[in-house]
Amino acid sequence: xxxxxxxxxxxxxxxxxxxxxxxxxxxxxxxxxxxxxxxxxxxxxxxxxxxxxxxxxxxxxxxxxxxxxxxxxxxxxxxxxxxxxxxxxxxxxxxxxxxxxxxxxxxxxxxxxxxxxxxxxxxxxxxxxxxxxxxxxxxxxxxxxxxxxxxxxxxxxxxxxxxxxxxxxxxxxxxxxxxxxxxxxxxxxxxxxxxxxxxxxxxxxxxxxxxxxxxxxxxxxxxxxxxxxxxxxxxxxxxxxxxxxxxxxxxxxxxxxxxxxxxxxxxxxxxxxxxxxxxxxxxxxxxxxxxxxxxxxxxxxxxxxxxxxxxxxxxxxxxxxxxxxxxxxxxxxxxxxxxxxxxxxxxxxxxxxxxxxxxxxxxxxxxxxxxxxxxxxxxxxxxxxxxxxxxxxxxxxxxxxxxxxxxxxxxxxxxxxxxxxxxxxxxxxxxxxxxxxxxxxxxxxxxxxxxxxxxxxxxxxxxxxxxxxxxxxxxxxxxxxxxxxxxxxxxxxxxxxxx
Amino acid sequence: xxxxxxxxxxxxxxxxxxxxxxxxxxxxxxxxxxxxxxxxxxxxxxxxxxxxxxxxxxxxxxxxxxxxxxxxxxxxxxxxxxxxxxxxxxxxxxxxxxxxxxxxxxxxxxxxxxxxxxxxxxxxxxxxxxxxxxxxxxxxxxxxxxxxxxxxxxx
Numbered sequence: 001x002x003x004x005x006x007x008x009x010x011x012x013x014x015x016x017x018x019x020x021x022x023x024x025x026x027x028x029x030x031x032x033x034x035x036x037x038x039x040x041x042x043x044x045x046x047x048x049x050x051x052x053x054x055x056x057x058x059x060x061x062x063x064x065x066x067x068x069x070x071x072x073x074x075x076x077x078x079x080x081x082x083x084x085x086x087x088x089x090x091x092x093x094x095x096x097x098x099x100x101x102x103x104x105x106x107x108x109x110x111x112x113x114x115x116x117x118x119x120x121x122x123x124x125x126x127x128x129x130x131x132x133x134x135x136x137x138x139x140x141x142x143x144x145x146x147x148x149x150x151x152x153x154x155x156x157x158x159x160x161x162x163x164x165x166x167x168x169x170x171x172x173x174x175x176x177x178x179x180x181x182x183x184x185x186x187x188x189x190x191x192x193x194x195x196x197x198x199x200x201x202x203x204x205x206x207x208x209x210x211x212x213x214x215x216x217x218x219x220x221x222x223x224x225x226x227x228x229x230x231x232x233x234x235x236x237x238x239x240x241x242x243x244x245x246x247x248x249x250x251x252x253x254x255x256x257x258x259x260x261x262x263x264x265x266x267x268x269x270x271x272x273x274x275x276x277x278x279x280x281x282x283x284x285x286x287x288x289x290x291x292x293x294x295x296x297x298x299x300x301x302x303x304x305x306x307x308x309x310x311x312x313x314x315x316x317x318x319x320x321x322x323x324x325x326x327x328x329x330x331x332x333x334x335x336x337x338x339x340x341x342x343x344x345x346x347x348x349x350x351x352x353x354x355x356x357x358x359x360x361x362x363x364x365x366x367x368x369x370x371x372x373x374x375x376x377x378x379x380x381x382x383x384x385x386x387x388x389x390x391x392x393x394x395x396x397x398x399x400x401x402x403x404x405x406x407x408x409x410x411x412x413x414x415x416x417x418x419x420x421x422x423x424x425x426x427x428x429x430x431x432x433x434x435x436x437x438x439x440x441x442x443x444x445x446x447x448x449x450x451x452x453x454x455x456x457x458x459x460x461x462x463x464x465x466x467x468x469x470x471x472x473x474x475x476x477x478x479x480x481x482x483x484x485x486x487x488x489x490x491x492x493x494x495x496x497x498x499x
Numbered sequence: 500x501x502x503x504x505x506x507x508x509x510x511x512x513x514x515x516x517x518x519x520x521x522x523x524x525x526x527x528x529x530x531x532x533x534x535x536x537x538x539x540x541x542x543x544x545x546x547x548x549x550x551x552x553x554x555x556x557x558x559x560x561x562x563x564x565x566x567x568x569x570x571x572x573x574x575x576x577x578x579x580x581x582x583x584x585x586x587x588x589x590x591x592x593x594x595x596x597x598x599x600x601x602x603x604x605x606x607x608x609x610x611x612x613x614x615x616x617x618x619x620x621x622x623x624x625x626x627x628x629x630x631x632x633x634x635x636x637x638x639x640x641x642x643x644x645x646x647x648x649x650x651x652x653x654x
Contacts, residue, residue, distance in 0.1 A: 095513055103500065106511040357511060405515060414523065417516035424519070440520075446627050447521045450635075 006074060007057035015071075015390065016314040016370045019062055026058045068365075086303060087344060088116045089373040091389045094405045100395040104357040106320070109391050110409050113341070113373045114349040115303050123300040124378040126161040127221040128153065129178065131209040133229040134167040135200040142259060143196050145285040146228055149292040150191045153226075154184050156296055162221070164212040165191060168205030169198030178216050200231035202267075203239040210243060213252050219382030222302055222343075223252045226295065228288075229268075230259040237267050241274065248275030251306045251376065253343055255295055257282055261476035265483075273333050276307065276342025281483040283476070298345055304375035304385070307341035309352060317368040320355040325412050326494070328486045329419045344375055351494070353409075353416060360395040367392045408494040415488040418447045422485045429473050438464045444481075451491070456484040504617065505631035522630050549606060553585065553643070553650040560590060566606050566654070572645060573601040573616075587648055596620035596646025605634055611654060613637050620646040 008015050011025045033051050060066045094108040130153060132146055150165060154176075157163055164178030165187070175194060176187045209225045217223040225247070233240070247254060254277035256268040265281065272279040282291055311334075313319060322339060324330045327348045332339050341350050358368060367390055374386035421444050428437035441464035448457035463477040500509050503517040503524055510517065510524065517524055548567040554560065562585050564570055573583035574592040581599035586592075598618035605612040614634035615622035622629045623644035629635055637643070639653050 094515065098513070101512060104511050106514045108515065410515065413516050414521075417518065417521040420518050421521040442628065443520055443630065446630055449627060 007061055007070065010054055010057045011061065014312045014370050015074075016312055016367045017061075018315050019064075021315075022058065022061050026054070029054055084116070085387050086115070086117055086377055086379075086385055087113055087373070087375070087387065089113050089309075089371060089387045089389045091369065091371055091391045092406060092409065093391045093393065094409050095393065097394045097396050098358065098360060099399045100360045100363060100397060104318070104359045107356050107358055107393065108409055108413060109354045109356060109369060110325075110406075110412070111309060111352040111354060111371055111373075111389075112349055113307065113309070113344060113351075115344065115346045117303065117346065120346055121379065124222040124302055125220055126157075126163075126299065127178065127213060127216045127218075127223045128162065128299075129164045129166060129209045129212045129225045131166045131168065131172075131205045131225060131227040132175075132194075133169070133200055133202075133205065133227075133231060134194055134196045135169045135198055135231050136196055137200075137231050137260075137262070139196040141285040142230060142288075145288040146259075147191055147194075149228070149288045151188055152289055152292055153296065154187050154191075157184070162216045163187070164209075164216075166205055166208045166212060167194050168201065168208065169196075170201050170204070171198075172204040172208035174208065174212060178212050200229060200233050201236060202229060202233035203236035203243065205229075206240055206243045210247055210252065214250070217250070217252065220378075220380050222299060222305060222378055223250075224255065224299060225252060226255045226257070226292075228257045228259060229263050231262055232264055233267070237264070240267060240271055244271035244274040244277075248340065253277055253305065255279075255299075257288075257291065258479070259285065259288065261474070261479060265479055269330075273330065274340070276332075276340040278342070281479040283480065298348070299343075301345040301347060302343045302378055303346050304344045304377050305342070307344045307350065307373065307375035309339045309341060310372045310374075311337050311339070311354065312370040312372075313337075313356070314366065314368050316359050316361060316366060318357045320357050322352055322354050323416055323419075324350065325353050325416060325489045326351040326492070327490075329416060329489050330486060331423075341375075351412075353412060358393065360393075363395050363397060365392050365394045408492075411493040412489060415451070415492060418444065418451070418488060419485045421447065422481055426473075426478065426482065429467055429478075432471075434467050434471060438467050441467065444485075448485075451488060453484070453488070456481065459484065505633065520630065522633055549609070549611065549654050551604060551611070551652065551654045553652055555590075556642075556649055556651065562650075566604055566611065568606060570604040571600060572603060573597060573599045587645060590648050592646075592648065595648045597648055598646070601645050602629075610636050611652075613643065618646070 011022060013021055013025045033054060060070050090112045092110045098105055130150055153163060162178040163176060164174060165176035166172050167175050175190045205227065213223050213225060254272055254275060256272050256279040258265060258268055259282045268279045282288060322332050322334055324332050344350055369391040372386055372388040374384055376382060376384050421440055425437050425440035425444060428440065441460050445457040445460040448460060459477055459480045463473050463481060466474050466477060501512055501514060501524060502509055503520060503522060505522045506517060506520040508517055508519040514524055548565040551564050551566045553562045564584060570584040572585045573581055574588050574597050575583060575586045576599045579599060587597045600616045601618040602613060602615050602622045605614060612634040613624060615629040615631045617631040624635055624637055624641055637652060641652050643650050643652055
């Protein structure tokens with residue numbers, strides 16, 4: 001009977017492994033499995049059989065011909081036994097063929113993670129904590145709308161959902177204690193009686209919020225913090241990042257909302273990135289309730305959490321850059337080839353663009369990337385599901401003129417390029433390189449106009465003028481451009497022709 | 500290595516968009532070293548040519564040309580082989596910052612596009628500077644600016 005494990009698994013190498021890596025792995029394994037050594041170490045069970053199996057795997061994989069044939073068999077096997085998974089991963093490469101050159105070339109790989117569930121079951125049970133900044137600057141319309149937003153959440157709760165509310169300024173205090181089937185009237189009264197005062201100490205709010213969430217979190221609940229702030233926090237930034245890391249490791253998601261011009265967008269974005277969370281800018285209090293409605297709808301649409309993509313590259317490829325491009329554009333964190341992606345929703349795929357530098361060594365097809373997407377399903381089982389896909393490149397001795405880059409990739413790249421120009425302009429403005437930043441902002445405005453983003457283009461031009469006059473970007477303009485360019489992918493060709 | 504034609508940044512082969520200026524990088528590995536390259540002959544259009552007129556805001560000066568493939572706008576300079584279809588020398592082109600090979604009008608079907616040819620002082624449409632080598636669709640009545648020369652287009 002043939003072994004259930006693939007030759008790659010037997011040797012403990014990824015399917016993209018080079019011959020060199022396979023030889024190394026084999027030598028290591030042979031040392032432990034050689035009949036003589038095994039006998040000495042007291043491993044007697046099936047040693048000969050295992051040794052033969054390993055030998056067969058090795059001989060197949062180091063022979064290019066035989067390896068190709070074996071790979072084909074594996075693929076066929078995978079198609080036959082394909083399970084019905086909750087989500088799928090598909091990799092699309094910008095260049096299936098590359099001319100063999102003696103310098104690194106750039107290719108783009110679009111990774112798309114999508115729900116495969118046709119019939120949505122009940123929405124996940126929520127364990128929500130709303131963390132409200134009640135500092136003095138919130139007084140007036142901001143506070144009024146923040147309370148309205150809180151009331152909205154209270155009204156949306158189903159009987160088994162949990163909602164807690166924390167108000168923080170220099171210190172934090174629970175206003176609504178999370179409990180199943182809480183009394184809505186009491187919850188609203190408690191929120192209504194709050195008055196703004198004091199300063200903004202973000203860490204106080206974050207920690208109190210996480211404590212509430214931890215009390216109720218379970219494998220069956222979607223544990224999530226929604227934080228609203230309008231002010232700068234001072235001195236506790238490192239603590240906030242550590243708290244965000246802790247939340248990520250406990251699979252607690254974060255939605256970080258900044259209201260008005262005077263809050264630290266770098267900190268909030270960084271906190272969100274640690275766990276694949278969401279952060280955004282709200283320019284006027286009147287938009288608060290709408291943002292809460294949208295976010296709530298997204299949270300109730302979640303299919304899996306703690307999503308991540310693991311990218312294994314073969315030795316000819318190197319990861320240059322990775323961006324999430326939908327639902328919105330953001331730089332993602334890559335640690336040991338693992339990219340945290342947060343929540344996957346039913347109707348909004350997660351798409352990443354990977355930029356790879358590839359140096360071909362020999363003619364012929366090469367598997368350069370093996371990617372695995374995994375996440376914890378929120379169907380009550382708490383099980384982790386994982387799917388994978390691969391990208392190959394065929395190196396040819398002359399350029400293939402008939403290859404064209406898929407339109408969806410090209411369109412996304414155009415939008416991403418504009419986002420990157422924005423990043424550069426912001427960095428230059430911060431470093432005091434005003435002339436370069438101004439030129440870049442003007443250039444940015446032209447691109448934005450081409451995408452029909454008239455408001456955003458105007459903001460970029462205004463900031464170019466502001467920079468020339470005052471030597472600084474305005475707090476508001478900077479945020480408007482930063483968060484506006486993130487949404488550029490929402491009108492991408494890919495989203496429009498999606499069913 | 501390939502070079503971005505609009506900002507000069509260097510990228511690995513096959514890069515599609517320039518990170519520095521956001522422009523689409525044209526044909527892979529085609530490096531522009533000649534400052535005044537010969538233009539490829541324009542493809543013949545399927546239907547009849549479009550009549551283009553460019554006039555100064557005071558309507559004193561007016562250029563009328565047939566656009567069938569493309570029209571080069573610039574300053575005549577036989578020494579460097581610049582023979583523009585629309586020669587702005589008679590509008591004090593040099594003083595007004597017009598490059599020898601400043602921009603070109605391109606016909607695509609019934610659309611008219613304007614492409615800046617990496618001119619020194621820039622080409623503007625409705626007040627926005629074009630990114631070099633990024634043709635833009637223009638409309639009848641648009642105000643085009645080459646350096647400091649302003650011309651209204653009609654067709």
